[in-house]
Every structure is written in C-alpha cells, then in structure tokens.
Amino acid sequence: MRRLFSLEFTFSKRLLGLTLVVVGLLGNAALVALDVIRQSDQGIGPAQRAGMIALSVGVVLGLTLIPLGRAKA
Numbered sequence: 815m816r817r818l819f820s821l822e823f824t825f826s827k828r829l830l831g832l833t834l835v836v837v838g839l840l841g842n843a844a845l846v847a848l849d850v851i852r853q854s855d856q857g858i859g860p861a862q863r864a865g866m867i868a869l870s871v872g873v874v875l876g877l878t879l880i881p882l883g884r885a886k887a
Contacts, residue, residue: 827882834876841869 817823845862858866879887 825887826884827879827887828884830887831876831879831882834872834879838869838873838876842866842873845869 845858845866849858849862
C-alpha cells in the first residue's frame with residue numbers, strides 16, 4: 815500500500831485491467847441487485863441496460879489488458 819502513494823508509482827496495464835474488471839463486475843452486480851430490491855414489474859430499463867453494456871465493455875477491455883503485464887499504462 816505504501817508503494818501506491820509513492821511519487822514513482824505508475825499504473826501497469828495489468829493493474830488497470832484488473833481494476834476495470836472488478837469495477838465492471840461489481841457495477842453489474844449492483845445494477846442487478848438494484849433491480850431485485852425494487853421489485854418492479856417492468857424489469858431492466860433502458861438506462862440500466864446502457865449502464866450494464868458500458869460496464870460489460872469495460873470488463874472485456876480489462877480482460878484484454880491483463881495479459882500485457884507490467885508495461886506502463
């Protein structure tokens with residue numbers, strides 16, 4: 815954690831990819847949970863669908879960055 819706040823710290827492509835994957839998966843889970851909690855008969859609306867698509871694109875992008883390793887992002 816100390817290294818994270820260092821002046822020499824830079825994001826690697828792997829760390830950026832992992833961050834995108836985690837945020838995308840948690841965001842999609844939160845949107846599904848929100849829909850379950852609300853219990854409306856309408857289901858997932860257009861704004862939620864757009865958010866889920868954007869988060870899913872982030873997950874796919876993150877998965878492509880992970881194998882690139884420790885190169886600077």
